[in-house]
Amino acid sequence: MNESYTEFSALVKGLLDPKFSSDYERIETWTSMQSLIVVSSIDEHYDLVVTYEELHACNTLKDLFEVLKNKQA
Numbered sequence: 896m897n898e899s900y901t902e903f904s905a906l907v908k909g910l911l912d913p914k915f916s917s918d919y920e921r922i923e924t925w926t927s928m929q930s931l932i933v934v935s936s937i938d939e940h941y942d943l944v945v946t947y948e949e950l951h952a953c954n955t956l957k958d959l960f961e962v963l964k965n966k967q968a
Contacts, residue, residue, distance in 0.1 A: 903960050920956045
């Protein structure tokens with residue numbers, strides 16, 4: 896993955912409406928709609944599919960970033 900965590904975080908933050916969750920860094924606080932938006936955007940932006948199990952195993956945005964980096968490795 897050529898993108899830094901800071902760039903990835905900014906992308907996700909830009910996707911999520913703060914009215915849904917004030918802490919976009921904590922995945923377990925996301926609504927199902929937020930999860931769907933992020934997974935869809937990851938597929939579109941990085942051409943990577945994140946499974947429910949992979950997303951469910953992540954607690955933070957940093958965890959998700961690491962999953963994506965490992966998928967591209």
